Amino acid sequence: MHPRSKLSQTQRELAVDLFEEGYGARAVATRLGVNRDRVLRLERRFRLHGRLCLVSKPSKKQYSFDTKMEILCRYKAGETRFDLAQEFGLSSPDLISHWAWQVNKGGIGALRPKPPQPPPPPDTHFVP
Incomplete structure (x- = not known):
């Protein structure tokens, strides 16, 4: 589950x-x-x-920016979310709605992979 x-x-x-x-x-x-x-x-x-x-999958599948854009362009051209999800092997058609929401909210850059975050600095306030 x-x-x-x-x-x-x-x-x-x-x-x-x-x-x-x-x-x-x-x-x-x-x-x-x-x-x-x-x-x-x-x-x-x-x-x-x-x-x-x-069955739950052990990890999330990640899609390239180009794949997301292709799916969104085809969705906006009139193809159904279900057909696109089936063709591209998406876990759910709702993923396409989420990507469209991200683009509407933050532009196409919102679909690009996020850069890795640097590790936090070590704690310099050591109190014995």
Whole structure:
């Protein structure tokens, strides 16, 4: 289970079982008595990855600036987030929305990799 998930592992597994039976996010949320938006996000990942949406990845995949820009240009040209996420192997279509939000807020430079931060200076105020 993803560490930040608001759904329990059991709720996620039940939701995926219901998705496989043909239920949609709203019906699943009602049936489980949980937040519809959380189930909708899980359903999107289920459509991309199947049951693998239940498995958390050990590390975050990073995408180059050029890849992000290509995806955003194609998204703004009218391609769907789902199709782009599937083609580029993104974890979720919501990642594209996040990148678009970052560009709208901070310009295209917001998508560039951040330079590594220098280590903090040693503590010079040693008191025995």
